[in-house]
Amino acid sequence: VTEIVGAIAALALPSIAAWAVASRFDLAGPPITVIAAAGRVVAAVLAGVGVSSLCAFGWLLAGGVLDQGYAAAEAVACAVVAAAAWRSRSRAPVVEVPRGDLAALLAVGIVLAGCAAALCIAFAARRHGWWDSWVIWNLRARFLLRAGSEWRRAFAPDLPRAGYPLLLSLTVARAWAYGGESLLAPQLAAAVFTLAAPLVLFAKVARSAGALAGGVAALVLLATPEWIDLGTNQCADVPLAAIFVAALGLLACAGTADGPMRGRHLAAAGLLLGLGAWTKNEGIAGCAAALVAHLAFGLRARGLRVVRDLPWIAIGAAAPVAAWSALHVMVVPLVTDDISGIGDPGALAKLLGADRWGEVAAGMWDHFPGTHELVLPGALALAVAVGVRPRALARSVPFVASVLLLLSYALAYVLSVRDLRWHLSTSASRVLIQAWPALLLGVFTAAAPPALAPELKPIGPDAPPRGRDALRE
């Protein structure tokens, strides 16, 4: 029981504090539906869990250890922050979900409950997760907790990928500090991230394209076999995907907001983008892709005023970037294996080799989420059915950012110094899942909002003229 309560408290307390702080800064804004509120709660969970991992890292650097004393101090700090922020919170009334949208809410709710049950079944067969969790993520969490003041042993050169960032490992180690070491804590963390991304996707697509389109987007993600499968692995790819999609959702919100709300959304997006880099180094590419997409479209829409967005994003990203830098300056050098091909003498020949690009494209297609189960073509068909507009797609920051992220992965594979076939077969399905929810966000937010749905005209001789015919008349 202590282990269960401890693991839940370790994830819930910082999440509640983050939600209270978000309410204090009026991120909730005008009246919202239950769907939007759920999306904001999930964004707060991701931010809260991420920020608490930053605090734990700061504590370790200051000479502390992750024990019950730390857990108690953190719990008190979360309670104080939550209470202080809650007292001065802004009230954002939650309004009823329109009747027509209830079907989407119900469908997503049922599948999320089923997904939670499937995760429980899978965790019984993968109690410790899968390969990378034994050799990287949960292994490091064990070092950070069990080694006490000698936690730096987690970064010994003989350990694989010693320079990987720490959000996931510290989240697990914190949960163990709260309630004692158990298999439940990493499983719970994995489940939270696996269920968070569809909820964020649902809320963010519903905001711009309606709840039915949001429901379709979330269900497509939950229909992707790799999503649940990799979720059970207890690795950092699904957490990164969840954080990245939440960050892009906030960035998209910022794009349509003005005044103080714009700055707050940008700071929150910056925090999540930074936490993405603190989850896995691919998150750095995600940050760059999101910034490029945001600035490019912002420049078009707002001119040079878009530069004013940068300080807000920097404020949000400051803490994770500082932690990431401290990790690599004070603890362990950056892992550069995956980008070592850039300095390779044969890099130019690889870049110019059409065969190499073709092999990478074929490999990425082969390992793309849902390719073999026809989820990808199904997603495209459903996108057409919900009314995705090609022009809106080309202007969608999440879509362009996720395409840029995929291109950066393709570039990394092209320049890879390892055996390409081996490299693709061992990593492509994991890294491609990182961009999949964000890609779905980009595609489905390009669907027409319900109010702008194509105008009806019954077909037949009595039908009034429409479009060009109407203009001609």
Place this chain on the structure above:
Amino acid sequence: MVDLGIWRSRDAWPARRRTALAIAFALAVWNVVSTGAKFAGQPDRFDELQQFLAPFRDSVTLRSKVAVLQPEDESDVWFAAIRYGLAPTTVLRIRPSDGCMKAGWRPECAGDATHLVITNFRPEIAASLGARFGFRPLADTTGAQLLVRMAQ
């Protein structure tokens, strides 16, 4: 002939989205059910390995240095399981590919290891192999033996 009028209808717009929602719902339910079915009743081999390592965990400390004798044809899973199970103890491996087998195992490959783990050998063979490295049996479990340096 199929009347596609519904796809152009404003009234039909929510209906079209509801149809998409129903299809996505069916796909997601299928995926959730098939994922659950795929994992249901599957044994967790890695967890079994972790259970086997329980006797070793009590025999090593943070300061211990454990070398794992790993014949080339053996899967990395044993090594990963031992390193994961004994964390934060330092765990190294001794492999033929590292030059540790020239006319038999080379004892110097154990370096300054305080403990030696030998997997997939009968206890008496593991004991005689360990003796060549300067180790004596300390604990054993299904499929693996833990040996400690004779001086200790």
